[in-house]
Amino acid sequence: MEERQLCDKLIAVPEKPGAAAEGMRPEIGGIRKNAANSRRPKGSQIMKSAFELAMEKFGGDEPQGSPLTDEQKRQLAEVDRKYEAKIAHAKLTAREKKPFLESREEEQQLDRDLALEIQTCQEQRERAKEELRRQFKA
Numbered sequence: 001m002e003e004r005q006l007c008d009k010l011i012a013v014p015e016k017p018g019a020a021a022e023g024m025r026p027e028i029g030g031i032r033k034n035a036a037n038s039r040r041p042k043g044s045q046i047m048k049s050a051f052e053l054a055m056e057k058f059g060g061d062e063p064q065g066s067p068l069t070d071e072q073k074r075q076l077a078e079v080d081r082k083y084e085a086k087i088a089h090a091k092l093t094a095r096e097k098k099p100f101l102e103s104r105e106e107e108q109q110l111d112r113d114l115a116l117e118i119q120t121c122q123e124q125r126e127r128a129k130e131e132l133r134r135q136f137k138a
Helices: 002-011 050-058 070-100 104-137
Strands: none
């Protein structure tokens, strides 16, 4: 009988003091069992991770306002389609011009122009979507 009790003691996972009353197991391998619920209280003197600092700075835990209606989503998607079509047209036009270029410098200039046109379209798209979002809030 003593051998059985000795084996049970060797195999059993030791519990933290007071954990038995709460029904909790100790940390195993240095990892908390419930890390998702271990948020630090505000004003804590413990150093925060870069992720936590970014979430505080940009309000990542706060909702971004009211959800969009189907019509608003459709309008935003229409803006995306419009500018994606402009980008596709610019790429196609550049691809059609490439065989007729005579020097490497002309090809590099065409690539720079294409990159600039794509960037411009993307910026215009974001401005148009932001303008729509402002209208949605009004």
